Amino acid sequence: MINIQDMRDTARDLLTKNEVRAVIGYRRSSSGMNAEPVVITTPEQADELVWDPTCFHNLSLYLVEDRKFLAHTRNNPGRPIAIVAKGCDARAIVVLMQEHYFKREEVYIIGMSCEGSGVLVERKLAANGIQATNASFDGDDYVFTTAQGEKRLPAREIMADRCLECRIPYPREHNVVLGEDKTGRELAEPFAALKRFEERDAGERWIFWERQFDRCIRCFACRSVCPMCYCEECVVDSISFPVNAQTTAEEKANRVRWIERSAVRSENITYHLTRAMHLAGRCIDCNECERVCPVNIPLRLLNNKMEREAREQFGYEPGASIGAPALVASFLDNDPEKFIR
């Protein structure tokens, strides 16, 4: 069991000794039970930090934001930035380093093991009729503070599927780590939803996806929350994004309009499939895209499909090692090719 105070002490210590310029972590939000991301820069703020089953966010997104900001201001800060990272988040950081987005020494990883637990799903919680103001870990349980007093539930009942299926709930890449390494734990069979879905025939699958993609409102929350979607220019915005004083009229005029802005099925599906392809071998299943979707599009199915394909066909694990090549920039002599004529 992790003592939250240890995390706060670690952060405070790093800031006091000036070893890092800021700590990216979680704090309590103003609107209810959930944690929210925070960037603290003074030792006094360390007590704001929290660690509980609502720490959903993959904070490595803010490492990307930080990098973009530094590039924009042409600032070389010298000291690293620290980040509180779960197992999945740490794998995301590894992918970013694999892609040379930043260097290892520029990040200080405060690893948090999920041990035998994981983050909760608000919808599952609501289905249990619990309206809580606070949530906390307690071994295999979650404990909630509600208007009717303390409520306890086995974590498995409302835990996120991706956490139930997670085999490596431990940040292997870290500077310090809190909690035990429970690698190999089995709370649920991986890719369970994917397997169930693939039992349907192609016609049913299309009918399913048609309904999902029709619903997309193109708020781009999935893209915005994803640490891997760091491109300066996305195929979706290729008309107006981003120009600077050096961009020539030719460049702007000749940009291909891959996808229209209209939120209609054909454009939505092109967007989501393109995104799934761009995440192949990079997505570490933090599932933030699905969590933030206001219209419940099951994006995890798409990402899982790519992940399993990479694992089973190419033996590829995303975020396993900083030195590993990217999935689509490498190959094996015996890659499948039966489909080729």
Place this chain on the structure above:
Amino acid sequence: MSEQQAEVTTDYEPRIVAFLCKWCSSAGSDLAGVSRIQYPSNATPITVPCSGSVSPMYILSALNKGADGVLVSGCHIGDCHYIEGNFLARRKIHLVKELLGFVGVEPDRFRMSWVSAAEGAKYSQVIKDFVEDLRPLGPQKKLKADRS
């Protein structure tokens, strides 16, 4: 309804967008032409530097813009002008194919082949087979943009 089906089988000509690598498959298609090998004119060839340079975006975009089928064709394994471009294509295209099938697009709408510069006959066969396989599927409407 039966009238419509009849229309599909008689008037429907599948439109194929074919991404051909400039070193092998494009030359192969030229050879088919100069050798006067008969094959259907359903494919619109787009020459690309290498099959490895075909972005999944091209494939999705072709389907979005109304292609009934998409072909990616490159040099045989071991013959890539850029040494490993077709190895990379093989992996990438596998993923695209899986993803399209996963969302319920008919697997026969998308195809990959290795055609060398000497294989004019093979190129014509690939196109013939593709057209025949596409015909029963009817027009591709799933990913095609409806901009009414």
Place this chain on the structure above:
Amino acid sequence: MPDNIYLPELARVVHIKEEVAGERSIKTFRIEPVNGEAFAHECGQCAMLSIFGRGEMMISIASSPLIKEYKQFSIMRVGRVSAAFHELQVGDVIGIRGPYGNSFPVDDWRGKNLFFIGGGCGLAPIWPVITTAVAQRDYFKKITVFYGGRSPRDIMYRAELEKLRGDVDLQLSVDKTEDGWNGYCGFVPANVMDKAPSADNAIAITCGPPIMIKFVIQNLHQLGFADEHIFTTIENKMKCGLGKCGRCNVGKDYVCTKGPVYSWAQLKGLPEEY
């Protein structure tokens, strides 16, 4: 206003003139309505021009409201739609809707001295004011036009400017001189300070690159111009032109309806988001 505010009228390009060559070239397009009469406009107003299939863009009307037969637009080649404009031939048909925005209160300025200070393509938005004032020469006292470009080749409306001599005191300048240039060499704000026009009974109208405007305003203040007597136009990205799409929103104003013309006194009350 037409019933459907988003439906453009068709207009034919009848004349094209290249003002400035180079990477960001400027061309002036004269257009006439295909059917019926062109809408009336006032000095400083804008119109939304379309090339169908490419899109729309908001451009200030560079011809005087006194000219009814055609409208003129000077367009710099910077983006998707403007690049397509530069491909146009005489006889091509485009779309136009408008006029949009407020205008320079030219009638209020009768009996005053007018100082125009323009830089680069910033001459176009104030050009209708200059030409209208010259056409109604008797209404105004002294008219002075300061205008500068990077080099002599970047001076737009060169021939038209020269024709104004006699009616106006024309002060041309270039940042960098070339052979054959016998005008002022230096930045526009410096030229203004050098000639130091009197602020007595005078209105200053300026348009140009933001950095130029910044220094011009400082210099005008030094010369004794009050904020209420300095006018400029601002630009923001626009899509509808009708105060709805929200892009040009700055403070409580939608620039497309409340602007683009502002006195410096008004502009000081707006957030700097343009």
Place this chain on the structure above:
Amino acid sequence: MEKILGKKQIDDWIAALSEWEILAPSVEDGIWAYRALSGAVRLDHSNTTQPPKGLSFPQREVFFSFEQIKGEPPRLTQKMPTATRRAVFGVRPCDGAGAVRMDMVFSDHVADPYYQTRRKNLAYVGLACNKPQGSNCFCLSVGGSPVATEGMDVLMTDLGDRYYVSAVTETGKALMAAAAKLFAAPTSVDKKLVERTHADAVAQPQRAVKNVDAVPAKLKASFKSPLWEELARACIGCGVCTFLCPTCHCFDINDESTGASPVKGNRVRTWDNCQFPDFTMHTSGHNPRESLGSRLRQRVSHKFQYFQENFGMPQCTGCGRCISECSVGIDIITTVNKVTEHAG
């Protein structure tokens, strides 16, 4: 007109509205939305994920189509929406208030014909909120009320086994008149009960923007406050808060191609929003609102200052969607309260 309708008779009322297309809240894929009614109406909904805004201001609106044959002038064909009369059941008062604000925007200066065509054929049959719909409701603090009639054609109040139904507009009266037999005159008991229900509804605890009247001046004074960047630090720059807002109305206009020779296509309006980084970007690359803080400031200031200055009321109606659906906890109530407190 004030009437009583038995709960079981609401489906009969709807059946009598044969000239109307009926929309009502339903849940599909875990999402509450106003959808075409199939089967019996359900009004036990918490507020819908999206407001009914899209019915008058759809995410995609084709203005006209164009075709340009070489050597000929372009042919434009206007595409005005068809005028189907639609009645929406179960609209919550915050969304009714939202419709009032949308109406202002789309009729101010000049009328938007696409919006107007859809809106004038749209009737809102509202449902008062006897208790807040969620933990982030704050209508009372922004000049609204859980029992407000603004924007509604009819307002229904749940009295247990029956609805107290008040017509607000002539359209509302016509809707009720279409099934006059189903409605009974309210008794004095009904009248007392509805009064008490409304009073209780208004007395329910809600979150609150503090002293909303003083907010515009304080926001104005806080334009350059460093607090904005701090408050926006976690913002991911997505469009959730604006796309789900009942009053956000920003849009983009683009030409969508349907053919290259001859050039054919549609000019299309799509929703857009001030939180996307390219929203205000000039062609030159200059961007007046480059940072996340400046964009948060724009959203909040537009809701609480600019709209107030132009239309005399805050644009925000307190539905709480932007708070509940924000994935990183950006909270418009806290934001306004913090900034105004800081302004002193």
